[in-house]
Amino acid sequence: MKTAEAIKTLGTAMGLPALAFDAENTCNLMIDDRQEIYLSGDPDGSVLRMHAVLGDATELRADPTRMLEVNYNADESGGGALSINRMTGEVVYVKSLDLTGHDAAGVTSALETFLRYAAFWMEHVGTLSQPVADPRLGGQAGDAETIIRI
Numbered sequence: 001m002k003t004a005e006a007i008k009t010l011g012t013a014m015g016l017p018a019l020a021f022d023a024e025n026t027c028n029l030m031i032d033d034r035q036e037i038y039l040s041g042d043p044d045g046s047v048l049r050m051h052a053v054l055g056d057a058t059e060l061r062a063d064p065t066r067m068l069e070v071n072y073n074a075d076e077s078g079g080g081a082l083s084i085n086r087m088t089g090e091v092v093y094v095k096s097l098d099l100t101g102h103d104a105a106g107v108t109s110a111l112e113t114f115l116r117y118a119a120f121w122m123e124h125v126g127t128l129s130q131p132v133a134d135p136r137l138g139g140q141a142g143d144a145e146t147i148i149r150i
Contacts, residue, residue: 001099001107004043009104010111031115035122046099050080050111052118054091054125057084066128067091078117082128091128093121 001009004020007027011019014029021027026040038051067082074080080095095117097110 001046001102002043003041003045003048003099006048006099006102006107007039009107010039013104013108035115035118037115037118048097048099048107050095050097050114052093052114052122054082054093054118054122057089057091070128077121078113080114080117082121091125093118 007019007021011017019027019029021040021043024040025043026038029037029039031037036053038053040049040051041047064084067084070076071081077093078095080093083092083094084090085092095114097107097114099107102110
C-alpha cells in the first residue's frame with residue numbers, strides 16, 4: 001500500500017473521507033481536542049511517518065537520558081521513539097510504519113496502537129524529568145506495555 005492510499009483508508013475509517021496530504025505531504029489530526037497528530041510521507045512511497053506532539057521540552061524539563069532509556073529496544077515506546085524536535089522545541093513521539101503488505105485493517109490497527117502509546121506518553125511525559133526506579137529493586141519502570149493492553 002502506498003502512503004496516499006493509507007491516508008485515504010484512514011480517512012474513510014475515521015469518517016473523514018476528504019483526509020489527504022497537503023502540499024508538504026503531511027496531514028494533521030486533532031484527537032479529542034488535545035492530541036495533535038501529524039502523518040507524513042512520500043505519497044507514492046510505502047513508509048508512513050506518524051508524529052504526536054507531547055509538550056514543550058523546556059517546560060517539561062525532559063531528560064534526554066530518560067528518553068534514551070525509553071527508546072532502548074523500544075520496550076516502553078511500542079516500536080516508536082521519543083525525541084525533541086529541534087525546530088519547535090517540542091517533545092514528540094514518532095513512529096514509522098512500513099506499509100508493505102498492510103491492508104486497510106492493518107493500517108487502521110497500526111494507527112490505533114500509535115494513538116494508544118501517544119496518549120500514554122502525553123499523560124506520562126512529566127516522568128521524563130524524573131529518575132527511573134530500578135525494577136530489580138522492586139520499583140516500577142513505567143513500562144507502557146504493562147499499562148497499555150494491546
